[in-house]
Amino acid sequence: MSDLLSLSSIAPRSWQGFAALALLAGAFLLWPLVDVTPGYDVTTGVLIFFLLLLAIQFDHFPPVARAIFLFIGAHGAAWLLLAGITGNEGSARASFYLMLAAAWLLAWRCVTVLSALRPTSRWAATALRLIIPAIFGAWILIIWEAVTRGAGIPFILLPPPSAIGVRIANSLPVLAADVRQTIFKAVIFGYVVGSGAGFLAAIAADRVPFLRRGLLPIGNMVSALPIIGVAPIMVMWFGFDWQSKAAVVIIMTFFPMLVNTVAGLAASGHMERDLMRTYASSYWQTLFKLRLPAAAPFIFNALKINSTLALIGAIVAEFFGTPVVGMGFRISTEVGRMNIDMVWAEIAVAALAGSVFYGVVALFERAVTFWHPSVRGG
Structure with missing residues (x-):
């Protein structure tokens, strides 16, 4: 009985958390993330897993702390994924997209938690109205960057956001x-x-x-x-x-x-x-x-x-x-x-x-x- 209680205390509380955990398991089975050598080093891969698992685990915390850890885990993992695929365009494997989808689901969960908050101060309410669409817009750019670089889409057809920013x-x-x-x-x-x-x-x-x-x-x-x-x-x-x-x-x-x-x-x-x-x-x-x-x-x-x-x-x-x-x-x-x-x-x-x-x-x-x-x- 105590084992069941301990398992329920660490299990995700949202369907996004369960789905992200399943995607992480699939990515682990399909490792590595890219077809080229050298690709992602072991330290980077472990750090990405750690960030995502940490974000899933902190889904049990109070809403503000939960949103903070979900934000850090999702966006930290996304940054490491994008940093690793740069220079390895067109070599992404299915595990890369599974981990990206897991990070996106945790960002979705973060937005859901933030949307449920009811701040009492006016500046906090204003900040919340700005943060939620900012996260949504940032993930449009993250997915755009990851897909164009991971799939090796020619820049003449669709350049990644980073190339547009440099331009x-x-x-x-x-x-x-x-x-x-x-x-x-x-x-x-x-x-x-x-x-x-x-x-x-x-x-x-x-x-x-x-x-x-x-x-x-x-x-x-x-x-x-x-x-x-x-x-x-x-x-x-x-x-x-x-x-x-x-x-x-x-x-x-x-x-x-x-x-x-x-x-x-x-x-x-x-x-x-x-x-x-x-x-x-x-x-x-x-x-x-x-x-x-x-x-x-x-x-x-x-x-x-x-x-x-x-x-x-x-x-x-x-x-x-x-x-x-x-x-x-x-x-x-x-x-x-x-x-x-x-x-x-x-x-x-x-x-x-x-x-x-x-x-x-x-x-x-x-x-x-x-x-x-x-x-x-x-």
Whole structure:
């Protein structure tokens, strides 16, 4: 009976732990990890096993300590696996992938434990909201790196994240010039003008009924226009510099703002509007004190949508003619030169810039619409 109790005290408490233990046993039976000699030395292999087993064993500890040891074990083992496969590309055996899968399962368990935590302090809750998606994103990169190097996928087809990171570090001046041309000139100008014009048009459509009946159907039609058809025309009209790309961005951001603002202006309740009428409020007083605050979530929803549409529109427009600088120009040029790592570097920078842009708008939304139930509950 005591033997059974001792076994239950060291057995994993989650299905991820049981699965990781089974994968470790399979990896041990299929050792070595690579087909080449020298591959992983015995010390490295033992250390990887030790880290993973330690993480499984600490699944019995309190939640915070459990999450810490799961994090250290999973990511320490993953780092050793990636360090060993570098230079031995294309030689990974099944045992390598089994150990990688075991580490991934423990990282999954770590995220599960972290998600169940209920921190009392505000900074801890904020840190937790950042750590969980960071672990998820890190494992996308870890698996990408391990598969491309372990399977020996040619870099021209899919470079590993480490090669893309090296390319970014070595091309910072070029990337900075591309960001300045595409984002700080075309995207921001087109975003501000397109969103602002859409907002003003929505106010006019709300004020004048026949404009609403005419603009919204046209807006739905124009929003369905293919960007690859509009971009060459804008280049012909406004030239090869950033102005033509800004024109594409204006077209793409105008109608989402128009449609969302019109819908938001109709979101205020009938009782609130009747109350404003009893106070003899004018149209503009009702607009600024009731209807625009009620429409704020719709307006910010359009701003967040436009933050991604603007970047996509500017990059695609640069495929159809631009000076020798710009993110879209660089992508199209480097694809022709087979410099795929530079293409991925531009994609990574564009994704980062788009995420930052979206995040800034979302933070501004929380500051402005703090009173809204969706913000108070989030």
